[in-house]
Amino acid sequence: MEWWQAVIVGIIEGITEFLPISSTAHIGFFTSLFGYSSTDPSIVAFSAIIQAGAIMAAIIYFWKDIWRTAKAFFAGLVNKSKRKSFDYKFGWLVLIGSLPIVITGVFLQDFVETAVRSLWWMVTGMIGFTFVLWWADKAGSRNRKETSMAKKDSVIIGLIQVIALIPGVSRSGAATAAGLLQGFDRVTTTRLAFFLGIPALFGAAVLQIAAHHQEIGAGVGWVATGIGTVVSFVVALVCIDWLLKFVSRHSFSVFIWYRFALGGVLLVLLLAGVIS
Numbered sequence: 001m002e003w004w005q006a007v008i009v010g011i012i013e014g015i016t017e018f019l020p021i022s023s024t025a026h027i028g029f030f031t032s033l034f035g036y037s038s039t040d041p042s043i044v045a046f047s048a049i050i051q052a053g054a055i056m057a058a059i060i061y062f063w064k065d066i067w068r069t070a071k072a073f074f075a076g077l078v079n080k081s082k083r084k085s086f087d088y089k090f091g092w093l094v095l096i097g098s099l100p101i102v103i104t105g106v107f108l109q110d111f112v113e114t115a116v117r118s119l120w121w122m123v124t125g126m127i128g129f130t131f132v133l134w135w136a137d138k139a140g141s142r143n144r145k146e147t148s149m150a151k152k153d154s155v156i157i158g159l160i161q162v163i164a165l166i167p168g169v170s171r172s173g174a175a176t177a178a179g180l181l182q183g184f185d186r187v188t189t190t191r192l193a194f195f196l197g198i199p200a201l202f203g204a205a206v207l208q209i210a211a212h213h214q215e216i217g218a219g220v221g222w223v224a225t226g227i228g229t230v231v232s233f234v235v236a237l238v239c240i241d242w243l244l245k246f247v248s249r250h251s252f253s254v255f256i257w258y259r260f261a262l263g264g265v266l267l268v269l270l271l272a273g274v275i276s
Contacts, residue, residue, distance in 0.1 A: 001048075001249035005034050007072055010050055010228035014235025017201075018053035018243060020255050021262070023047075025122040027169065029266060031121060032275045038167075039117045042219025044133030045212035049225055053233035058194050061194035061240045067199075069094070083093060096252055097158035097192075098199040101171070104162045105204065112165050119270055125168025127263035130256055133177045137252045140180035145190045153182045157196065168263075169199055176201060176252065186247040194240070 001009075009030055016023040027047050028038040036043045052132035059066060073091030076083040083089075105112060160178035172193045179189030209216075216225055269275045 001032065001036075001220045003224060003227055006220075006224035006227040009046075009229050011233025011235050013050045013232040014054055014057070014230065014237075015239055016134075017051060017232070017236055018058070018172050018190075018197070019258055020170050020176045020252060022122070022126055022168050022170035022173065023051070024167040024170075025262070025266070026202060027128050028117075028119055028122050029275065036220075037259075038119055039114055040219060041113070041212050042215040044107075044113045044117065045216050046220045046225055046228065048201075048204045048208035049216070050228040050232045051201050053229035053231070054236035055198055055201045055205070056197055057233050057236035058240060060193060061237060062191075066195075078149075085103065090137070090146070090149070090215070091125075093151065093154040093203040094199070095196050096151060097154040097161070097196045100155075100158040101161045101200050102203055105165060106207070108165065109207070116166055119201060119266065119275060121166060121271060122168035123263055123266045124172075125166045126259055126266065127168075129163070129173060129177075130259040130263065131168040133173055133259070134256045136177035136180040137256065141183040142180065142185040144183040144185065144188065146184075146191065149192070153184075156182060157192065161196065161200070171200070173255075173259075185242060186252070190244060190247050216220070 009027055012026045012030055013023055016026045020073065024047065031043050031047075032038060038044075067092045069087045072082065072085050072087030076085070076088035076091075157178040158173055159175045161171060163169050166176040175193035175196055178190050179192050180186070216222060266275070
């Protein structure tokens with residue numbers, strides 16, 4: 001992959017990773033335009049690895065919260081008197097909510113990377129799940145805060161996140177819809193999507209490096225992968241701050257209509273044979 005192509009894909013990843021619009025579908029579209037197949041192992045690995053750049057941006061942005069939660073969590077593991085704090089409880093909730101997609105992703109890795117990786121699946125996931133996100137944004141009571149989160153909420157959000165293994169659905173979109181349907185407000189839902197995404201996506205990047213490091217070297221190339229990862233980190237850092245401010249004042253309608261429009265455009269391009 002040329003360096004400028006890696007820059008473009010890195011920008012796309014940084015913008016779309018945490019927005020409920022499916023970074024996988026966007027990367028699949030642009031890499032297809034650059035002549036790569038969405039099922040190419042090096043592209044699958046490249047996509048997962050540059051996601052790590054966006055995840056590092058989230059870790060840095062929320063570092064104080066993550067560090068506070070981590071300290072409380074490990075303190076509670078060794079000292080029962082420390083287990084009453086919400087930070088200790090929240091650490092468990094993030095872990096519980098992350099497990100379903102991690103476990104499913106590991107056991108269905110081959111299926112996810114091949115059978116459902118085509119642009120047709122991406123379009124189906126993009127358009128189909130948009131209806132779910134629209135309903136969640138309209139039907140959710142939005143009167144709950146982060147401190148009211150319970151194990152049941154974490155399990156439900158975690159299970160719905162599994163649907164995001166279908167390209168086009170969007171992991172952040174699935175977590176957002178689940179959070180809204182559980183009654184959380186938009187800012188809380190967005191924050192939860194960030195925290196639940198960190199373990200899953202970081203783990204996916206590690207697995208892809210271990211499994212496909214040779215394909216990356218022979219295909220996309222490590223230089224391009226490094227460039228894409230750095231660019232996605234910088235862009236994601238800006239987008240995280242923007243998104244939290246945006247959802248504090250607006251609904252998810254703009255993303256919902258964007259998903260419909262993009263899904264329609266991709267469907268037309270697929271039917272016309274422009275992309276495949």
